[in-house]
Amino acid sequence: MKGFLDYVDGNSVLHRLNPMTKLIISFGLCASCFLTQNHAVVAAIALFDLCLGALAGISRRSALIFISLLKLSAALFLLQVFFVRQGNILLVLPFGLRVTDAGVSFSALFALRLAAVTMPLSLMLSITRMSDIANVLVRYLGIPYKYAFVLTTAMRFIPLFTEEMAGIMEAQTARGVRFDTGNFFRKVRLLLPLCVPLLISSVRRIEVSAISAELRGFNLRGRSSGYKRYSFGANDAAALFICVMIIVASAMI
Amino acid sequence: MLKFEDVYFAYAGGDTITGVSFEIGRGEFVALMGENGAGKSTLCRLCNGLLKPSSGRVAVCGCDTARTRTSALAKYVGFLFQNPDRQLCKNTVREEVELGLEYAVADKAERVRRRDAMLELFGLDGDREPFGLSRGERQKVALASVLAPEPDILVLDEPTTGLDYRECAAIMGVISRLNSAGTTILMVSHDMEVVSDFASRALVLNGGRLIGDGAVRETMRARRVMNEASLLPAQIPSLAMRIADLGAEYAGAFTVDEMVSAAANARGSARP
Amino acid sequence: MIKIEGLVFRYDGSPRDALNDISLDIEEGDFVGIIGPSGAGKSTLTYALNGVVPHHYSGNFRGRVEICGMDTAKAGPEAISKYVGSVFQDIEGQILSSVVEDEILFGLENFGIPRGEIEPRVEYALKTAGISELRHRNISSLSGGQKQKVALASIIALRPKIMALDEPTGELDPQSSRRVFETLKELNERHGLTIVVVEQKIMMLCEFAHRLVVMDEGRIAAEGPAREVLRRGGMLEEIGVNIPRIATLARKLRGLGLYDGITPLNLAEAEKMMRNGRQC
The missing domain is CATH 3.40.50.300 (P-loop containing nucleotide triphosphate hydrolases)
Known part of the structure; x- marks a missing residue:
């Protein structure tokens, strides 16, 4: 999943939308998933997400994200399905576990939702620059720049931390620590002490970031400092209209 | 000791290795040279099984790395990374040095003996906190903990980057003493002066292929290989090539002292 | 200054x-x-x-x-x-954005550079650092050397x-x-x-x-x-500063009375030293 939060440069209709529109649409699609109780609607929204991915020219990447989300959803489905007691019993298992029709329905909806809710957010991050998101949050929503900056910086640091952690694990394996074991719990137990080097290198790095930001006038920045202007055009209006329609439809079905 | 047989490696987002074969014998000191992205780090990671070859075979002390876990190979192959901070995770230098031994040596008394021997060899204070030390000291602690299990081969990925001259000399001093005592060394380095001072054989990588394998003295002089790999030889051999027309003794000079004696002899013979 | x-x-x-x-x-x-x-x-x-x-x-x-x-x-x-513009050793730490262009805009926006002046400055900074073609690239996809040039360009744009x-x-x-x-x-x-x-x-x-x-x-x-x-x-060696081999060579040649000129700073000067030194 390396780089799945990275921006993918492009010039599609979706890329050219106002960043605020993109934010609203992705949250609108998330809301729709929770408004509806209908499996088919959630599945349709997930399908719509994939179509949007294709429209943005990142169909391969969105398919990959979708598949890994489905794997996670399947795991959650299995975790839940045995523990719902209501409904007609479909299957009785040892240790007092049972599978009911209500359980299957509830768990399936939950799992589908997870995939359908995460997709629009990850799509939005793929086709919108972090700086654009920060700028519109500051300009339209009046969020102080400092918070927007913290958000974008956190997003930027995630892959750096993952990389650092992989490097640390590699170094520890090379000196004989048994990270190459298949046992998940043993691995977690070995991982805990490594938080120390990760923390120390992160604090050092954040210190440099803070100085670098300060020396480039971070504290002078005001609400109107953004250089880029974001226009709101017919495409945005159309996109928002479609989004509203989806929300209304999902609330009614 | 270490044998690559027609090794290929390809991985999305990483450097590739294409058809590399070589063999390193016991007690050799080999430098691995090449531009960034030439595949040096990938090749190092193939040595201890952190990466497994897509085809071909890598054997360390007779073990096929594809069939052995990296953590099990750690007792044959010591691996020092460029950034010591990724290796250090304990509260004291003493625990840090002992960590590698936990997996390699079963006997507690033996562990203590080896640990204390390492602390003494490096002149380290066992009670200090690793993260409170300077970069050079941290590199020493990392090296000590890698060496404590007494590996047969030591793989060093740019061990002197980020160190000042004195720290660099201290680390290289220890490495060179180990080599004299029989440890095999494979070292990645960008510093041609370090390579020319310590290594006897050089492997040159370019775009994942092995384009040079020979004595350091000859390799630094092999213009075609050095150019192809975008490497600049160390200063004295560079100078020797520029003034090769002055005579064989100048052309063959590799160290400062050899260059001085070439000049002294030329002057002596010029006198009647 | x-x-x-x-x-x-x-x-x-x-x-x-x-x-x-x-x-x-x-x-x-x-x-x-x-x-x-x-x-x-x-x-x-x-x-x-x-x-x-x-x-x-x-x-x-x-x-x-x-x-x-x-x-x-x-x-x-x-x-x-x-x-004063500053550049640091920790390449990843000092970079604050994910796209090259945004990194250069960061300081310009903060210091309130007039709108009309921003585009020429961005172009100038990218050109001077020799990375004009990287303008829209993701910084995470660049090599270490390219990243350090992005850091340089973000400072150059501020015209320190x-x-x-x-x-x-x-x-x-x-x-x-x-x-x-x-x-x-x-x-x-x-x-x-x-x-x-x-x-x-x-x-x-x-x-x-x-x-x-x-x-x-x-x-x-x-x-x-x-x-x-x-x-x-x-004195430099005592402090722990490496000195180039050609400077050591010059010192030793001087000691033997084989050379009496300037300390060479590069190979061309070292070559001159060896060629002329022979006659001296």
Whole structure:
């Protein structure tokens, strides 16, 4: 999943939308998933997400994200399905576990939702620059720049931390620590002490970031400092209209 | 000791290795040279099984790395990374040095003996906190903990980057003493002066292929290989090539002292 | 341009002075290389130039640092950074955006550069750093050398008079390091910037810097044109500063009475030394 939060440069209709529109649409699609109780609607929204991915020219990447989300959803489905007691019993298992029709329905909806809710957010991050998101949050929503900056910086640091952690694990394996074991719990137990080097290198790095930001006038920045202007055009209006329609439809079905 | 047989490696987002074969014998000191992205780090990671070859075979002390876990190979192959901070995770230098031994040596008394021997060899204070030390000291602690299990081969990925001259000399001093005592060394380095001072054989990588394998003295002089790999030889051999027309003794000079004696002899013979 | 008088600085909680009575004058258009063992106070000296000391890191600050006539202890870090641009060793840490263009816009937006001036400045910065074609790239997809050039460009766009760099090539290989220094040389010669750079690679400094400052234990141990500083080879080795092999060669030849000329700073000069030295 390396780089799945990275921006993918492009010039599609979706890329050219106002960043605020993109934010609203992705949250609108998330809301729709929770408004509806209908499996088919959630599945349709997930399908719509994939179509949007294709429209943005990142169909391969969105398919990959979708598949890994489905794997996670399947795991959650299995975790839940045995523990719902209501409904007609479909299957009785040892240790007092049972599978009911209500359980299957509830768990399936939950799992589908997870995939359908995460997709629009990850799509939005793929086709919108972090700086654009920060700028519109500051300009339209009046969020102080400092918070927007913290958000974008956190997003930027995630892959750096993952990389650092992989490097640390590699170094520890090379000196004989048994990270190459298949046992998940043993691995977690070995991982805990490594938080120390990760923390120390992160604090050092954040210190440099803070100085670098300060020396480039971070504290002078005001609400109107953004250089880029974001226009709101017919495409945005159309996109928002479609989004509203989806929300209304999902609330009614 | 270490044998690559027609090794290929390809991985999305990483450097590739294409058809590399070589063999390193016991007690050799080999430098691995090449531009960034030439595949040096990938090749190092193939040595201890952190990466497994897509085809071909890598054997360390007779073990096929594809069939052995990296953590099990750690007792044959010591691996020092460029950034010591990724290796250090304990509260004291003493625990840090002992960590590698936990997996390699079963006997507690033996562990203590080896640990204390390492602390003494490096002149380290066992009670200090690793993260409170300077970069050079941290590199020493990392090296000590890698060496404590007494590996047969030591793989060093740019061990002197980020160190000042004195720290660099201290680390290289220890490495060179180990080599004299029989440890095999494979070292990645960008510093041609370090390579020319310590290594006897050089492997040159370019775009994942092995384009040079020979004595350091000859390799630094092999213009075609050095150019192809975008490497600049160390200063004295560079100078020797520029003034090769002055005579064989100048052309063959590799160290400062050899260059001085070439000049002294030329002057002596010029006198009647 | 830069005037440091009797500067003493001790970080809060540290048992010893990081800088101990530093006095240094740097003229406009100079290219100064700072070298010395780790812990000698090199980074702290660059912090004193860009105002990080005493504004970001507090401590006991005595003496005076004057940049373009401005007392850094009184001016805020933002006021100082209009004159002094800073680049650090930790490439990933100092970069704040995910796309090259945004990284360059960051400072321009903050300092409220007029809208009409922003685009020409972005283009100028990218061009000077030699990375015009990377403008829309994701920074995470670039090599270390390219990233460091992005950091340089983000500072160039702010048009500082002075550039203070703390081991900008510490994480780079020789070829990329060289390219960074060539960019600095161009800024210095063509655009008149004053460059102050901390660097461990002495050969790079010998070739590019006009003047060397050797630091040891918070003091200036030697200072002057590279050629003069290198003549004191023994003292440098004692401090723990590597000296180029051709300088050692010159010293040994001199000792034997085989050479009596200048200390060579590059291979061309070393070649001349060997050819002419034969006759002397």
